[in-house]
Amino acid sequence: MSKIKNIMLVVILTSFVICQKTYIQAGRLIDGITEIPIEMVTIVINGSIIQAILRGHIQPGPKDSLISLKEFTVLPGLMDMHTHLSIQSSPKSYMEKFYMDLDEYAYRSIPYAEKTLMAGFTTVRELGGVISNSLRDAISAGYVNGPRIFSAGKSIATTGGHADPSSGLNMNFSADLGPEDGVINGPSDARKAVRQRYKNGSDLIKISATGGVLSVAKNSKNPQFTESEIKAIVEAAQDYDMHVAAHAHGPEGMKRAIRAGVHSIEHGTIMDGEVLALMKKHGTYYVPTISAGMFVAEKAKIIGYYPPIIIPKALEIGPRLLNTFTTAYKFGIKIAFGTDSGVSYHGNNAMEFSYMVKGGMTEMEAIRSATITASEMLGISDELGSVESGKLADLIAVEGNPIKDITALQNVVFVMKEGKIYKLPK
Numbered sequence: 001m002s003k004i005k006n007i008m009l010v011v012i013l014t015s016f017v018i019c020q021k022t023y024i025q026a027g028r029l030i031d032g033i034t035e036i037p038i039e040m041v042t043i044v045i046n047g048s049i050i051q052a053i054l055r056g057h058i059q060p061g062p063k064d065s066l067i068s069l070k071e072f073t074v075l076p077g078l079m080d081m082h083t084h085l086s087i088q089s090s091p092k093s094y095m096e097k098f099y100m101d102l103d104e105y106a107y108r109s110i111p112y113a114e115k116t117l118m119a120g121f122t123t124v125r126e127l128g129g130v131i132s133n134s135l136r137d138a139i140s141a142g143y144v145n146g147p148r149i150f151s152a153g154k155s156i157a158t159t160g161g162h163a164d165p166s167s168g169l170n171m172n173f174s175a176d177l178g179p180e181d182g183v184i185n186g187p188s189d190a191r192k193a194v195r196q197r198y199k200n201g202s203d204l205i206k207i208s209a210t211g212g213v214l215s216v217a218k219n220s221k222n223p224q225f226t227e228s229e230i231k232a233i234v235e236a237a238q239d240y241d242m243h244v245a246a247h248a249h250g251p252e253g254m255k256r257a258i259r260a261g262v263h264s265i266e267h268g269t270i271m272d273g274e275v276l277a278l279m280k281k282h283g284t285y286y287v288p289t290i291s292a293g294m295f296v297a298e299k300a301k302i303i304g305y306y307p308p309i310i311i312p313k314a315l316e317i318g319p320r321l322l323n324t325f326t327t328a329y330k331f332g333i334k335i336a337f338g339t340d341s342g343v344s345y346h347g348n349n350a351m352e353f354s355y356m357v358k359g360g361m362t363e364m365e366a367i368r369s370a371t372i373t374a375s376e377m378l379g380i381s382d383e384l385g386s387v388e389s390g391k392l393a394d395l396i397a398v399e400g401n402p403i404k405d406i407t408a409l410q411n412v413v414f415v416m417k418e419g420k421i422y423k424l425p426k
Contacts, residue, residue, distance in 0.1 A: 021046050022419070023060040024067045026074035028401060029053070032371040032386030035364060037073065037403060045393045048419035052389055069397045069414060072425065075367065076387050077122030077394030077417060078409075079374035080349050081287045082245075082266055084342025085112045085146075086129035089295070091305050094216070097165070106131045113139060113146025115347035118423055120396040120412035123148040123374070123384060125338070127206045127245055127266065128155035128163065137201075145422060150378060152245065153202035154182040156193045156233065161224035162212030162247065187232035194236035205237045207262070209246040210253035213296055213313045214306070214343065220313040221250030221270060230260035243379075245287070249317055251275050258284050264377065266338065268328065269293070269320050276331045285377050286333045290355040291348070292340035293321030325359040335361075336377045337370035350409040353402075363406045393419040 022045040029041040031053070042058040044051045060066045086109045087093065109131055116124060124147045126132040136149035157163035159176070164183050177183040179193035194205055207230065211220040225233075230246075237244050243263035248254045251272045254265055258278040264285040268275070279286065297318030299305045306314060329335060337356075339349045356366040375385025383392050397414035415423040 021051065021060065021064045022067060023058060023064055024074065024395065025057040025070050026072065026397070027070045028073040029387060030073060030075045030364075030367060030403070031388070032076045032368060033388070037401070041074070043074065043387065043393075043395065045416075045419050048393055050387060050389055050391050050393050053387060067414075067421075067424075069425070072397040072399060072413060073401055073408070074387070074395055074397045074414075075120075075402075076371045076385060077396055077415075078120045078350070078370045079123040079125075079337065079378075079385070080116070080121045080147075080339050080341065080370070081125045081264070081336045081374055081377060082127050082289055082338030082340050083116065083124045083346075083349075084129050084340070085109045085116065085124070085126055085135060085149075085346070086131050087342045088112060088346055089299065089343055094307060102130060105129075106134060109135050110144045110146075112342075112346040113144060116341070116349065117145055117147050117417070118412070118415060119347045119349050120398070120409065120415060121147050121349055122394040122396070122415070122417045123378075124150070125204070125245070125378065126151045127247075128152055129342075130154065133201045136203075148417070150203045151201075152204050152206035153197045153200050155206040155208060155247070156182045156184060156190075156197075157208045158224045158229070159183055159185055160217065162208035162210070162215040162217070162220075164215075184229065187228050190229045190232040191236040194233055194240070194242075198240045198242070202242070204242045204263075205233060205244045207233060207244060207246050207257070209248040209257040209262075210250045212247060212249070213317050214310060216307060216309055218309060218313075220317055221253075223250060223253035223256055225253070225256065227256040227260055230257050230262065234261040254278075258282055264336070267293075267321065267340075269317050269324055271324055271328060276328065276333065279328075279333050280331065283334065286328050286335050287338035288321060288325045288328070288335065288356070289338050289340035289343075289352075290321045290325055290359065291352045292343040293318040294355065295344035322355060322359050325356065329360050334373065334377075335369050336374045337366070348410075350412075353406045353409050357406045363403045366406060367402065367409075393417075397425070 024043040042054040132151040139146040155163040246257040246262040249269040296314040300314035372385040375381040395416045400408040402408040413425040
């Protein structure tokens with residue numbers, strides 16, 4: 001008899017939890033869909049799901065909870081399509097690979113992930129990192145706080161290319177690496193590298209289609225894959241329902257990557273008319289990372305911050321990203337928000353919005369690039385990217401009105417991810 005009573009008690013308690021809802025009274029809502037913010041709204045959350053969006057400030061029932069954000073603007077959780085949560089720029093960065101173990105990288109990434117979440121970014125696309133997949137899993141399991149991660153795992157490069165782990169080292173350390181380490185030569189290697197990332201649990205693929213600014217090599221613009229190699233990567237990735245993101249600065253590498261079918265171009269610094277036309281034709285997304293360009297150009301002026309071979313590249317490439325963004329925006333390219341955080345400091349992601357507005361976007365367009373457009377890019381717009389009934393309850397709030405002052409997004413006071421509250425106004 002006592003067992004029956006215990007079962008009934010569990011059923012009653014479970015029913016109570018299911019019935020309990022959260023009412024969020026928002027002073028203003030930017031829902032990611034409508035062009036004009038909606039004043040005085042109540043968002044009803046049931047568990048991890050948005051149940052309803054109601055006009056006016058509705059009072060909750062006796063079993064429900066209330067969060068008053070009447071003085072704030074509520075938005076969908078923001079999305080950053082280019083992060084590196086296992087690293088952060090410093091003058092010591094280039095020595096870390098010699099003395100840091102993987103578990104040290106993992107522990108250090110925890111505050112970086114939490115800073116990103118507390119800055120209002122509830123979803124990120126992690127484009128290359130030694131512990132990205134395990135950090136994703138730890139956050140998903142609730143062991144640590146951080147954004148939802150779509151991880152590329154280890155980036156794929158060619159021998160001596162940007163993201164070859166041994167590039168630039170002396171000959172005692174400069175190994176001839178292979179697909180497991182993300183270094184390929186030829187279509188067969190390319191397919192094996194993709195399959196290895198699938199085996200390792202990656203969600204997508206990242207390649208370095210050209211040289212890079214921060215790699216210890218002289219050229220940041222040269223193409224580093226043949227088109228057949230990129231095509232093999234894209235085809236293998238499609239077999240596993242993964243898309244391909246291509247780091248690229250120089251135009252020839254971009255053209256090869258776009259023709260081969262990559263999903264996005266990252267940075268895209270020296271786009272020309274042919275690149276823009278190809279991107280429009282193929283529907284390729286552009287992830288600008290303007291703030292990273294500004295950051296490296298500034299740090300390159302500090303003696304000793306970067307190795308000498310980096311400095312001329314940083315001073316040349318960094319300042320060009322803003323003008324490139326303006327050109328791409330005017331051309332009508334699909335633009336998704338991305339910062340390259342890790343190259344710059346974590347938690348400052350929202351500074352990118354100011355650069356985008358300076359580059360010609362309206363405030364609402366910039367916000368949409370980090371909400372509904374980013375969700376479409378990831379193929380998750382049925383779950384995230386806007387505040388709508390039936391979608392996951394990823395919500396943030398800021399002081400002021402970001403449509404009038406985009407810097408308001410740099411002061412996030414409330415963060416909810418899947419119905420769980422991580423930050424409340426003080």
